[in-house]
Amino acid sequence: MSSASLEIGSSLDACLAQAVAADGTLADVAKVIAACAAAAIAVSEVIGRGALAGDLAAQGEQNSDGDVQKFLDVLAHERFTEALRGAPVAEVASEEAEGVMLLNAGAPLAVAIDPLDGSSNIGVNMAVGTIFGIRPTASSPENPLGSFTGPGTLQLAAGFVTYGPATSFVLTLGDGTQIYTLDREQRSFRLTHPRIEVVAAAKEYAINASNARHWDTPVKAFIEDCLRGAEGPLDKDFNMRWLGSLVADAQRVLLRGGVFLYPGDNRKGYAQGRLRLLYEAAPIAMLMEQAGAGAIDGERRILDIGATGIHERVPLIFGSMDDVACVAKYYGGRNAAAGRSPLFGQRGLMRG
Known part of the structure; x- marks a missing residue:
């Protein structure tokens, strides 16, 4: 249409x-x-x-x-x-x-x-x-x-x-x-x-911060650097938003930009997050891409992933294209500035 x-x-x-x-x-x-x-x-x-x-x-x-x-x-x-x-x-x-x-x-x-x-x-x-x-x-x-x-x-x-x-x-x-x-x-x-166009970058991120102790290193490092604001390597201050409703967070991203993260974590049953690929992640990813935004599982494009069962889970990160690309760098270990603060008690991605 x-x-x-x-x-x-x-x-x-x-x-x-x-x-x-x-x-x-x-x-x-x-x-x-x-x-x-x-x-x-x-x-x-x-x-x-x-x-x-x-x-x-x-x-x-x-x-x-x-x-x-x-x-x-x-x-x-x-x-x-x-x-x-x-x-x-x-x-x-x-x-x-x-x-x-x-x-x-x-x-x-x-x-x-x-x-x-x-x-x-x-x-x-x-x-x-x-x-x-x-x-x-x-x-x-x-x-x-x-x-x-x-x-x-x-x-x-x-x-x-x-x-x-x-x-x-x-x-x-x-x-x-x-x-x-x-x-x-x-x-x-x-x-x-009539036509949503998501801004390339924004100053908002959405994540359930109560799970911080369970996150993998890339997510911890990214959120740590968001919290460091303008004094950190991302060079800007952020606001955090989390509504507990995927559609509400997705609509906010469509209208205001930013990035949403529901990653996998170290809890039992959460290795692939909690969102379902078929009827949550894939539809949201199509809507995001058609609005000029991105959607990945951390490394792969969501829309390229095939399901093996109808209730299969997948980590989901979507939002403004530059912000999603930034998160992908943390997953790829390519952000040398990531994670320099001891805020989460973790060593940086690129530090031995």
Whole structure:
């Protein structure tokens, strides 16, 4: 969907129709996006009622990740699954399901989705979201996971929804990244940001600093140098932001720049971080790259990584291109100035 001719205020439906008129191969993808938008509006209305809608943070069973599902996790999963069942979707890989869900046999598309990102924020009225990536169907009896094991470059579209003070629908069809905002009176998403261009560098980073003692040396050294500010080798003062919701942090990066880090660390079960490749990292990476930003696992481009299972984890670092490249230097051990302070009790990357 070329952003050059998109008009601010246009409905998502109108923009999708325009994209299909320019490229008929997007017709099925547009139907899936419309289904996701409809489900997002329904979920947004429930979230908007807060405690008036009941205890949205009430705990239930465990999901595929072993985390305890909250009422809103289940509701979002059901709303999106129901919507996708009415779209040309053959298979769905959801965080809330153990295996691949079969919807419409023979349909051309597959969807990887995290129906509700940021579950820990539900009970405290902070931002949560939905993340999805759309891929061509490629499964077979010999390879039942075929639709989901290819690299992120196979994604035809990706998006996320942020349920915050306003509900935003962030979308790419492979030609730029746009943001649509929910018009609550009209119950439709309207274009507010036709083409996002992430600044090359900024003075913000996002990381869960409570895990500092578990980080590997490259991450410790990078954050140490951020904390040293203008007196350190990065030559500028930083602010730290951490919202506990991937979509909220991603939207901030899209609009203000900076870098987000969720690395692997030394805790049991955290060697590859906690974010899932298929329905978190890959869609976010596509959106970032289409906005001129970068996304890596520390050394590899996220979109080049193929999954071996639908719930596979991956370290994720994304944001302004220069900032992501800077982090990559720490992983490569090429930043001779890194880690000279004893702040974390670690020797620098390039010091014996």
